[in-house]
Amino acid sequence: MADDPDDDAAAPFRALYRRYRPQRFADVLGQEHVTRALRHSVRDGKVAHAYLFSGPRGTGKTSTARILAMALNCEAPADGEPDGTCPSCVAIRQGSSLDVQELDSATNRGIDEMRDLLGRVALGTPGRWKVYIIDEVHQMTSTAASALLKTLEEPPGHVIFVLATTDPQKVLPTIRSRTQHFEFRLLGADVLAALLRDVTERASLGVPPEAIDLVVRRGHGSARDALSALDQVAAAGGVDDEATILSDLVDAIAERDAGRVLLEVAEAASSGRDPRRIGMDLLEYLRDGFLAIQARSLVLLADDAAAEVAAQARRLGNATLVRAMELIGQALIDMRDSVDPRITLEVALVRLTAPEADDSRAALLERIERLEELVGQRGEPGAAPIPSVRSTSVPPRPETRPGPPAGSPPPVQAGASDPPPLPGSQSALGAHRSRRQERGDASTSSPAGPPAAGSPAAGSPAAGPPAAGPPATGPPAPVPAAPSSAAGPPATAAAAPLAGLPTREALTLAWGDHVLPALRPGVKIYLSAGRFVGVDDSSAVYAVPDKGLLSRAEPSRFEVEAALSAHFGRPVPLRLVLDDAALPGAAPRAPADAMPEDPSDYDLDDLQSAPEAIVSPEQRVLEAFPGAEEVSS
Numbered sequence: 001m002a003d004d005p006d007d008d009a010a011a012p013f014r015a016l017y018r019r020y021r022p023q024r025f026a027d028v029l030g031q032e033h034v035t036r037a038l039r040h041s042v043r044d045g046k047v048a049h050a051y052l053f054s055g056p057r058g059t060g061k062t063s064t065a066r067i068l069a070m071a072l073n074c075e076a077p078a079d080g081e082p083d084g085t086c087p088s089c090v091a092i093r094q095g096s097s098l099d100v101q102e103l104d105s106a107t108n109r110g111i112d113e114m115r116d117l118l119g120r121v122a123l124g125t126p127g128r129w130k131v132y133i134i135d136e137v138h139q140m141t142s143t144a145a146s147a148l149l150k151t152l153e154e155p156p157g158h159v160i161f162v163l164a165t166t167d168p169q170k171v172l173p174t175i176r177s178r179t180q181h182f183e184f185r186l187l188g189a190d191v192l193a194a195l196l197r198d199v200t201e202r203a204s205l206g207v208p209p210e211a212i213d214l215v216v217r218r219g220h221g222s223a224r225d226a227l228s229a230l231d232q233v234a235a236a237g238g239v240d241d242e243a244t245i246l247s248d249l250v251d252a253i254a255e256r257d258a259g260r261v262l263l264e265v266a267e268a269a270s271s272g273r274d275p276r277r278i279g280m281d282l283l284e285y286l287r288d289g290f291l292a293i294q295a296r297s298l299v300l301l302a303d304d305a306a307a308e309v310a311a312q313a314r315r316l317g318n319a320t321l322v323r324a325m326e327l328i329g330q331a332l333i334d335m336r337d338s339v340d341p342r343i344t345l346e347v348a349l350v351r352l353t354a355p356e357a358d359d360s361r362a363a364l365l366e367r368i369e370r371l372e373e374l375v376g377q378r379g380e381p382g383a384a385p386i387p388s389v390r391s392t393s394v395p396p397r398p399e400t401r402p403g404p405p406a407g408s409p410p411p412v413q414a415g416a417s418d419p420p421p422l423p424g425s426q427s428a429l430g431a432h433r434s435r436r437q438e439r440g441d442a443s444t445s446s447p448a449g450p451p452a453a454g455s456p457a458a459g460s461p462a463a464g465p466p467a468a469g470p471p472a473t474g475p476p477a478p479v480p481a482a483p484s485s486a487a488g489p490p491a492t493a494a495a496a497p498l499a500g501l502p503t504r505e506a507l508t509l510a511w512g513d514h515v516l517p518a519l520r521p522g523v524k525i526y527l528s529a530g531r532f533v534g535v536d537d538s539s540a541v542y543a544v545p546d547k548g549l550l551s552r553a554e555p556s557r558f559e560v561e562a563a564l565s566a567h568f569g570r571p572v573p574l575r576l577v578l579d580d581a582a583l584p585g586a587a588p589r590a591p592a593d594a595m596p597e598d599p600s601d602y603d604l605d606d607l608q609s610a611p612e613a614i615v616s617p618e619q620r621v622l623e624a625f626p627g628a629e630e631v632s633s
Contacts, residue, residue, distance in 0.1 A: 017227040020199050021063050023093065024081050028060045028067070029195055029223065030187040035064065037182070042071045043080035047129075048180045050152055050161040052137075054168035055184025058224030062102075064184075065133045065162040066092060069100045072160070073127035088127055099127035105140045114144040118151050121159055130159050137163040138170035145172050153178050186221025189300045195223060196230055205234040213302045221300045246285040247312065253324060254315045258353040265346055275342040276335055283328045289313030290321050319365075320352075327352050364566070372562045374571065502568050507532045507540055515563050523560065526553035530579075539573035540564070550576055 022028045025035040034053075041047050051068075053061040070082035070089045082089050091097035103117060117132070124130075134140075140148075152161055152175065163179060165171055187195070193216050200207050207215075211233050219226025245268050252260040268278050291298045292310035299306045313321055331348035335341040351360075502510070511532060516524060530544040530553075542560075544550045557574055564572035622628055 015228065016199055016203065016231050017058075017224045020202070020227065022060060022067065023070075023084050025064075025067055025071070026081065028064055030191050031060055031064065031184055034182045034184060038064070038068055039071070039080035041080075042068070042077065047072065047160065049155050049159070050179040051163065052168070052171070052176060052179040052181045053162065053164045053184060054171075054181065055166070056186055056222060057166055058222030058226075059184040059186060060223065061164040061184055062133065062135060065131070065164060066100065068160075068162065069097075069129070069131035069133070072129040072131065073097075073099050097127070098125045099129065100131050100133065102133045102135065105134055105136045105138075109140045109144060111141065111143045111147060114140075114147045118147065121151060122156050124158070128158065131162060132159065133162045133164065135164045136166070137175075138165040138167045142172070145175060149174055149178070186300065187219075187223055187226075188221070189216050189302050189306075192216050192219055192221065192223065192226050192300070193302060196226060199227065199230065200234075203234075205230070207234055213305055216300070216302060217305065219300075246282055247308070249282060250285065250289075250312045250316070253320075253349070253353055254312065256353045258350050261349045261353050262346055265342070265349065269342060275345045276332065279328055279332050279335065279341075279345050279348075283325060283332065285309065286313075286321060286325050286328070289316070290318075290325070293318075324352050368562055368566050371565045371571070372558065375558050375561050375565065375573075500570065501535050501540060502572060504532050504534050504540075506568075507535070507564075507572075510564070510567050515560075515567055518563060519560065523553070523556040526556070527560065530576075533577075533579075536575070539575040541575050541577055543577050543579040545579045547578060550578055 025039045028035050051065075053065060055061055067082065070084070070092045071077055071080060073088040073092070074082040075086040075088060076083050084090075084093075088097065088099065092100050095102075101117075101120075103113075108114075108117075121130075121132075137145075149172075155161065161179070163171070163175070168176070168181070168183075193212055196212050196215055196219075199205075200212070207230065215226055215229045215233060218229040245264065249261065249264045249268075252264055265275075265278065269275065288299050288301060288306070289309040289312055292301075292306050293313050296306065296310075299309075301309065316324070327348045328345075331344050334344050338344040355364075508531070516528065519527070526549045527542070527544070529546075529549065530542050532540060533543045534541050544553060554576055557576055561572060561574045564574065622630065
C-alpha cells in the first residue's frame with residue numbers, strides 16, 4: 001500500500017484510514033474476488049452499466065468504487081490499473097473531479113434529490129465515463145428507488161452507477177436484478193495484522209507489537225475500524241487491554257464463583273466501563289471461544305489469542321457456553337429498558353454461575369446433567385453409595401405408635417420435606433391412584449376384625465385364601481403400627497428408610513405425579529407397571545412384576561435416578577428388583593387366586609349390600625374423627 005502522494009509534513013493531520021486509503025485494485029486487501037473481476041473488465045473493455053457493492057463497514061466498498069472510476073478515466077491505465085499520476089486520477093483522489101458524483105442516500109434519500117440527480121445524468125463531463133457512487137442505497141425511500149429504476153436499467157452510454165450498501169436485503173429486488181452484485185468480506189486476523197504492522201512502520205507510530213493483537217480484536221475484521229483504533233492507541237501512548245478483565249470474568253464463570261463474578265464486574269465498572277459495553281465485550285469473547293473450538297477459520301483473532309479463548313471455552317463446555325451467550329444476550333436486550341443496567345448484568349451472571357438460583361429449563365437441564373455425571377461416577381458396581389446432602393444426625397423416629405381407631409382412614413406419612421397432600425389436590429389424587437394400584441385386588445379380601453353377619457366366612461370359596469403378610473388396609477408406612485383389637489393382626493415392621501433418603505410414601509407420591517410422566521416413553525413403558533416397595537440402607541427399592549421388564553428397565557436405571565434426584569433435590573439411588581424379591585415387610589401384591597377366576601364361584605345368597613357412600617362434608621369429618629358429635633347451632 002503506497003502513501004497518499006498529496007500527504008506532506010505541512011498538510012493538516014488526517015486519520016490513518018484516510019492517509020492510507022487504497023489507490024489501486026492491488027491495494028485493496030482481502031477482496032481479491034472483487035478486484036480481479038473489476039480489473040479484468042476494465043482491461044477488456046467489458047464494464048457493466050451498474051454495480052452493487054455490499055458488505056460490512058470498513059471493507060473497501062467506496063474505495064473500490066473510486067478506484068474503478070479512476071481506472072475508467074485514467075489516461076494511461078496498465079492492465080486495468082490506474083497509474084495514479086494523471087490529472088484525472090489526481091482530481092478523483094482529491095474529490096474535485098466532475099466525472100465522479102458521490103451521493104449519500106442517508107441524507108439524500110427522497111424523491112426530490114433523486115429527480116435532481118436523474119436530471120443531470122445526461123450531461124457530459126470532461127472524462128470518458130461519468131460514475132455515480134450512491135452510498136447506503138438501502139436507506140433510499142421506495143419512491144426514490146422506483147424513480148431510479150428506468151435510468152438504472154438503461155442509462156446513457158457514458159454513465160455507470162455504483163451502489164454501495166451494508167444491508168443488501170433492504171435493497172429492492174428490482175434494483176438488485178439490474179446490477180452486478182459483488183459481496184465484500186471481513187478481513188482475516190492475519191491480513192489485518194499485516195496491514196497494521198505495515199501502517200505502523202510507514203507512519204513511524206512506535207506502537208508495541210503486543211498492542212497490534214489488541215487492535216486486531218477491536219477491528220472486528222474492518223480495516224477502517226482497525227486503523228481508527230490504531231490511531232487511538234498511538235495517541236494514548238499505550239493500551240489498556242480489556243481482554244484481561246474478560247478472561248478473568250470467564251474464569252470465574254467456569255469456576256461457578258458468583259462472588260468473584262460480581263467483583264470482576266465491580267472492578268470493570270469502577271474503571272469507567274459501561275455495563276452495556278462489558279456485556280457486549282463478554283458476549284463477543286464467549287462467541288470467539290465458541291467459534292475457536294467449532295470452526296477456527298471463523299475467528300478473527302491471532303493464533304495466540306484464539307488458542308487462549310479456545311482453552312477457556314473447552315473448560316466451560318458447549319452447554320454452559322451456549323447458555324452463557326443466551327443469558328448475556330437477553331440481558332443486553334433487557335438493559336434497554338432497565339433502570340440500572342449493571343444490576344441486569346449482575347443478575348444474568350449470578351444465574352449463570354449459580355444454576356440453583358435459576359428456575360429456567362436450561363438451568364434445570366444443567367443441574368440434571370451434573371447429577372447424571374455424579375450418579376455415573378458413583379453408580380458403578382462396587383462404588384461407595386452417594387452421600388446424602390441432608391444431615392445424617394437427624395434423630396430417629398419412634399419405632400411404634402398407637403394404631404388408628406377402627407374405621408378411620410389409614411395414616412399417611414409424608415416425607416421430611418414434603419407437606420401432606422390437601423384433599424382434592426393433584427398430589428392427593430396421585431397418592432390415591434398409587435395406593436389403589438398397590439392394593440390391586442387385595443381390597444376384596446376380608447376386612448380387619450370378625451366377619452360381618454351374612455358375609456362369606458374366612459376360607460370360603462367366595463373369600464378365597466387369606467393373603468400372606470399384613471392386611472391391605474392402605475399403603476405400608478415406614479413406621480410399623482402397634483397392634484389394635486379393632487384393626488386386626490399387627491403389621492410386620494418395615495425397614496426404616498435411611499436418613500436423607502425420601503420415604504416410600506414420598507417416593508410413591510412423586511412417582512405418580514411428577515417423575516414417571518416426565519420420563520421418556522422408552523423408559524416409561526418398562527416401569528409403569530412397577531411400584532416402590534420400600535427404602536433400604538442405601539437406595540430406594542422399586543419392584544417390577546416381570547423378569548423381562550426388569551432386564552429391559554435396568555439400562556435406564558441411571559436416567560430414573562437422575563429424575564428422582566432432580567425432583568427431590570438430593571441424590572436418590574435406585575435398586576430394581578422383581579416383585580417377589582421385595583423388602584421384608586413391604587405390602588405384597590394380591591396373589592392371582594385372591595379373586596375367583598370363574599364368576600360362577602360366587603354365592604349370590606351370601607352377598608350383602610355395600611354401605612352407603614359418604615358424600616357430605618359433615619360425614620367425612622365424623623368419619624375422620626371417631627366419637628365426635630355434630631352439634632346444631
